[in-house]
Amino acid sequence: MKERIYKTIFAILAFSSLVFLVGIVIILFKEGLPIFKKVGFFSFLFGRAWYPTHSPPEFGILPLILASAWVTVGAVLVCVPLGVGSALCLHELVSERQRAVLKPVIEILASIPSVVYGFFGMMIVTPFLQKVFHLPTGLCAFNASLVLGVMAVPTVCSLSEDALSFVPKSFREASYAVGADRWQTLTRVVLPAAGSGISTAIILGMSRAIGETMTVLMVAGGAAVIPHSFLEPVRPMTAAIAAEMGEAPMASDHYHALFAIALVLFFITFSFNIMAEFVSRRFRIKLGLSG
Amino acid sequence: MFDPVKIKAQHVDFFYGNQQALKDISMDIDVGRVTAIIGPSGCGKSTFIRLLNRMNDLVAHTVLRGHIYLEGQDIFSPAVDPVEIRRRVGMVFQKPNPFPKSIFENIAYGLEVNGYRDRDVIEERVVMSLKKAALWEEVKERLRDSALKLSGGQQQRLCIARCLAVAPEVLLFDEPCASLDPISTAKIEELILELKKDYTIAIVTHNMQQAARVSDRTAFFLLGELVEMGETQHIFTAPKDKRTEAYITGRFG
């Protein structure tokens, strides 16, 4: 029957989109695993030295993981207060008409490409930091955190505002009815009700920050050493892959090591996404939206 | 031999998941007459009428037991194509649901999906259906306008015209006036009385006056059961069942 055929075709195409996800995992394992055989899983993950081109080379990615962690934490410290604060402001303090303008503007700003942020970081933020902190170079973890944090603000803001707008009006009215003022209503009723929605926004923002490449490649400084302060140059995982893949000979240990870093990166962002999925499902159930 | 029964339901049980919506329904819908199905909300009357053209196929996790025959053919037998059934049994829904297309295209669509290719034939039938649905005079100047610009009552008559164009044998009305004003409602009722000459009609309504005005036979549903069925006159003047009497005298519902 003709209808059957259509349905089957669509099913095949739908599943083939998943093939890419599976394909990515397979490729990462296939190209990444050889390095574990050579160096060992734990000494790869927790090795303190990343000298892939020395002889003999050393493949310890702890400095890269820590760099990613530092930069991400820094970015979160920037983007959460700004992003959630802006969302609350948009939701509560501006008029309907102002919001109708500001929300789209912020959504549009969310599309500024990362390479432009990286460029801005190099040209404007870097000399500024250099001057203020008397640094030999302004390219450092702090710089990357700042730029990455600002970059994530529109996304976090826009997603948080969505979550806030899902909170039923009746919650707020009920709070006013018992004599709470706007701030109390906002912080004790609306914010908790939208809490897991906002958490989802933050988790997604973090996942984005960990995986972001161009910005950190351009402004983090690139030194593959275990960071001791925010003002030192660092080399996050993504930057290492992007910077070194061009020079790593095909099928060399270095090549496999870079794929293995991508594998680690994949599992980190994967778990963040699963977490976001889980939290957002709970959010929808809590507000009585379709689970 | 002439068979006065167009649709015959026999011992129909219907479940949404674990919830039983219809319990052992057996009833006939006679050819060339208007059968009204009345009852309070949630009594299963809409569910029942949606079985008659297999619209409930679209709802997941449902179970059907029993049989429904259209001119003696079991419409749920695996050999039957639901698309074919829906061509023979048309349906008008609670809320007017015109397509976001022009008035003309709304009606032509049904013809096109049923294999009509000749533009002249299509145009002719569009005009005919609009006339039959008593909408022609109001829209003949603006057939290319979006159907969404029409008023609610006009939209509903457009949906009826759309139905008529594909020449069904049976017309199902699922609370066709639920979202309309009294004047539009009166027009639709008039139309139903007119259409009775050519079609077998079943109408679900929660409005008892409407059932009394338009129907020849009436079935009363309560909590998924068919309580009573008979000539409309009898049901409204001398119901046999106490529950029917309670309902039509307005004691519940």
Next chain:
Amino acid sequence: MKRNFTQTLGFTFLFSSLALTLLVLFSIIYFIGVRGFRVLSWTFLTQAPRQAMTAGGVAPAIVGTFYLALIAILFSLPLALACAIYLCEYSPKGWVVNFIRVGINNLAGVPSVVFGLFGLAIFVKFLKFGVSMLSGGLTLGILVLPVIISAAQEALLAVPHSIREASLALGATQWQTIRRIVLPAALPGILTGIVLSIGRVVGETAPILFTAAAFYLRGFPKSVFSEVMALPYHIYALMTEGTHPKEQTGMAYGCSLVLLLLVLAISALAVFLRQRQRGRFHV
């Protein structure tokens, strides 16, 4: 009195965070706008780079970006549409839908540099497309697949169920209903998704680093198997490679401005389209 004080303090914080956000974002646009504008000229937009990247223009990069976006959309659109149609119209609700949906959400969360590695391993090496426009375009296509899928899904879900029923009740088959009723009604929403994903593709750098991009080419790409210049990569390359950092910086400002204007215009179009569609079906 204390209550009021807390409220004032809190609201001040919220106000300043929004103000600061807008200030920072607009100052980025301002800096790049002002300095890039000095470089911008007709020559800059229509000519190839000259004299070791210190003069001339970025035309090949603009054209390359356009080609990459074209390949990416041509590749991902049919797949994404089919996927969305299957999820919204055909598949029974339940674990299949959930499984695909979670998979697609996760695909959306994969870091862009990982897509780059995938493209390198599959398109460049395994399928032997080499470092080329095709490899880069396909890699970008996979990257935006989830973007288009979720936009298309949203558009399909916004089509009221009642008109699907109306079509089926007339004796239309499911495929006729999808093709003649649902898809035309969802088209504006799908279009928004496409525009959105073009904006995304145009700005992405990491996926094309090892799959498509070249720092300098003499002219326009000749076939899908040639390397391409692309705007975002060109900015990165001007900042990190080459021998005349000072002059290249100027070029990078111009290039950034072009990219910024392009991306902002595209996403403004997408946002505009989306605003216009809201409430289209509330008859």
